Amino acid sequence: AMASTQASARQYLASVGELAPPVPPGPPYGAAVARARCIIGKESGGLDIPNRQGSGATGPGQYMPSTWARHTALYRGATGYQGPLSLHSLDHVTAVMSWILAAQPSVRREWTVSGC
Secondary structure, rough: OOHOOOHOOOOOOOHHHOOOOOOOOOOOOOOHHHHHHHHHHHHOOOOEEEEEOOOOOOOOOOOHHHHHHHHHHHHHHHEEEEEOOOOHHHHHHHHHHHHHHHHHHHHHHHHHOOOO
């Protein structure tokens, strides 16, 4: 497969459905994951819901679609993960948010909840 597709065996087998797609790398341990879980809890209670004030933010992390696209691009670039990432998945949001909070602490201001 590698000679004709330039894909690794794992990538090829996943692309033809013989292997499950890769799981996104887990969140970093420590303060970043705890902070992400706190923000998610205060923003949505961990639920996949639209913003109550109608801002356009949605999902467990109350991401704006443009912010989610920016954060996932940074996450993919740093981790090499190329599988699915949905702003509606609690696991995906936790992984991306905790990574971004650890890698770029200044982005904390993008969430307005206090106490995290």
